[in-house]
Amino acid sequence: MKNRQTRLAVGLAVASAVLVLVGTAAALSTEIRLSRSEGSIWALISFVIPIAAFSAVGGVIAVRRPGNPIGWLLAAIGLLFAIVVASAGISVWALETGSLPRAAAEWISVAPNAWVIALGLIGIQLPLRVPDGTLPSPRWRWFSRLSILLIAVSVVGMAVQPGEVEGVPGTANPLGVESLAWLPAVFFGVLLCFVVALVALVLRYLGADSRERVQLRWIAFGGVLFFVVYFVTLLLVEALGEGTAAADVLISISQAAFAALPISIGYAMLRHRLYDIDVVINRALVYGGLTLTLGAAYLGLVLVAGLAVGRSSDLAIAGSTLAVAALFRPARSRIQALVDRRFFRRRYDAALTLASFSGRLRDEIDLEHLGDDLRGVVQETVQPAHVSLWLRSHS
Incomplete structure (x- = not known):
C-alpha cells in the first residue's frame, strides 16, 4: 500500500513536470515567434516556480504522510496548474503555427479553465483541512460538499461560456452555449466560500493546541507573505507604469512569491524546525520594514540632492547611497526594538x-x-x- 501511494505521488509530480515543460516550451516558442516583450516571457517562466513548489511539496507530504489528504491536495493543485500552462501554451502555439487541426486547438484552448478548480482547492479545501487533513467538525461537511458543487458548476459555466476564448483572440469557444451565458456568475458563490473557509481556519486556530497553532502560524505566514508581495507589486507597477522593465521584474517576483504558500505548508506539515516560526516572522517584519525605510530614505535623498546639485549628478546618487549605508545599523536596531515592543x-x-x-x-x-x-x-x-x-x- 505504501509503495503504491509513493508511486502515485511520484507519478503526479512527474506528470506535472512534463506538462509544465511542454506547455512552457510551446508558450515560449509562440512568444519568441510573435516577438513579444521580455516581460511576458519572464512572467511565464516565473509562474513555473509555484507550480513546481506545489507539486514537489505535495509529493513529499503524500509520501511522508500518506494518510493526510493535504499532500494529495497540493499535488493535485500542482497538476491542475500544469494543465493550465500546458493547454494554454499548446493551444496558442497550435493556432499560430497551424501544427494541429484548428478544431483540436480550439478544444485544447478550453482546458485552462482548470484554474478554477485549483483556486477552489487553495481557497476552500486547504483552509478547511490544514493541518491534520480533517474538517474542523462534522458540521462543516455540508459546506465542503456545497463548495465542491459550486466549483464544478463554475468550471462548466466557464467552459460553455459563448464568445472568444480568453487569452486566444479570434478563437470562438467550441463549447459555447448562449442559453448558459449566465452560468459563470456562480463563481461569485465560490468567492463567498473563500471567506467562510477563512472563518473556519480562524475557528480552528482558536480551538487548537499549542503545536497545531504553530503549524497554522506557518501556513498563515506563507499566505500573508504572498499577499503582501502581490499588493505591494500592484502599487509599484501602477506607479512605474505597465510595460516598463522594472514593472515586468516586479510582476515576475509576485508570481514566484506564490510558492511561499506550499513551502510554508510543507514546513508546517513535516514539522521541520516548526517552532522557528516566531523567529521567521520577527525577521520578516524587521527586514521588510528596514527595506521600506531605507528605500524611502534613498529616494528622498536622491530627489533632494538631485534638486540641489543636478538631476543626473552621480555625486547625488553616491552621496545618497553612503547615507543609506550609514543608516542601516541604527535603523535596524530601532525597527527591531519597535517590532519586539509591539508584536x-x-x-x-x-x-x-x-x-x-x-x-x-x-x-x-x-x-x-x-x-x-x-x-x-x-x-x-x-x-x-x-x-x-x-x-x-x-x-
Missing part, C-alpha cells in the same frame, strides 16, 4: 529584565540577595514550573 512583548520584556539585572549585578555583594534576584529573573523571563539555585562551596 513580541514577552521577548522585549525579557530583554529589559536581563538588562536591569545586569545593572544590579555590578553593585550587589550579598550572595543571598543575589540568589533571590537571580531566581526572580529566571522566573520572569523563562517562566519554568520550578526554579532551584545550586551554589558550589569553596571547599
Whole structure:
C-alpha cells in the first residue's frame, strides 16, 4: 500500500513536470515567434516556480504522510496548474503555427479553465483541512460538499461560456452555449466560500493546541507573505507604469512569491524546525520594514540632492547611497526594538529584565540577595514550573 501511494505521488509530480515543460516550451516558442516583450516571457517562466513548489511539496507530504489528504491536495493543485500552462501554451502555439487541426486547438484552448478548480482547492479545501487533513467538525461537511458543487458548476459555466476564448483572440469557444451565458456568475458563490473557509481556519486556530497553532502560524505566514508581495507589486507597477522593465521584474517576483504558500505548508506539515516560526516572522517584519525605510530614505535623498546639485549628478546618487549605508545599523536596531515592543512583548520584556539585572549585578555583594534576584529573573523571563539555585562551596 505504501509503495503504491509513493508511486502515485511520484507519478503526479512527474506528470506535472512534463506538462509544465511542454506547455512552457510551446508558450515560449509562440512568444519568441510573435516577438513579444521580455516581460511576458519572464512572467511565464516565473509562474513555473509555484507550480513546481506545489507539486514537489505535495509529493513529499503524500509520501511522508500518506494518510493526510493535504499532500494529495497540493499535488493535485500542482497538476491542475500544469494543465493550465500546458493547454494554454499548446493551444496558442497550435493556432499560430497551424501544427494541429484548428478544431483540436480550439478544444485544447478550453482546458485552462482548470484554474478554477485549483483556486477552489487553495481557497476552500486547504483552509478547511490544514493541518491534520480533517474538517474542523462534522458540521462543516455540508459546506465542503456545497463548495465542491459550486466549483464544478463554475468550471462548466466557464467552459460553455459563448464568445472568444480568453487569452486566444479570434478563437470562438467550441463549447459555447448562449442559453448558459449566465452560468459563470456562480463563481461569485465560490468567492463567498473563500471567506467562510477563512472563518473556519480562524475557528480552528482558536480551538487548537499549542503545536497545531504553530503549524497554522506557518501556513498563515506563507499566505500573508504572498499577499503582501502581490499588493505591494500592484502599487509599484501602477506607479512605474505597465510595460516598463522594472514593472515586468516586479510582476515576475509576485508570481514566484506564490510558492511561499506550499513551502510554508510543507514546513508546517513535516514539522521541520516548526517552532522557528516566531523567529521567521520577527525577521520578516524587521527586514521588510528596514527595506521600506531605507528605500524611502534613498529616494528622498536622491530627489533632494538631485534638486540641489543636478538631476543626473552621480555625486547625488553616491552621496545618497553612503547615507543609506550609514543608516542601516541604527535603523535596524530601532525597527527591531519597535517590532519586539509591539508584536513580541514577552521577548522585549525579557530583554529589559536581563538588562536591569545586569545593572544590579555590578553593585550587589550579598550572595543571598543575589540568589533571590537571580531566581526572580529566571522566573520572569523563562517562566519554568520550578526554579532551584545550586551554589558550589569553596571547599
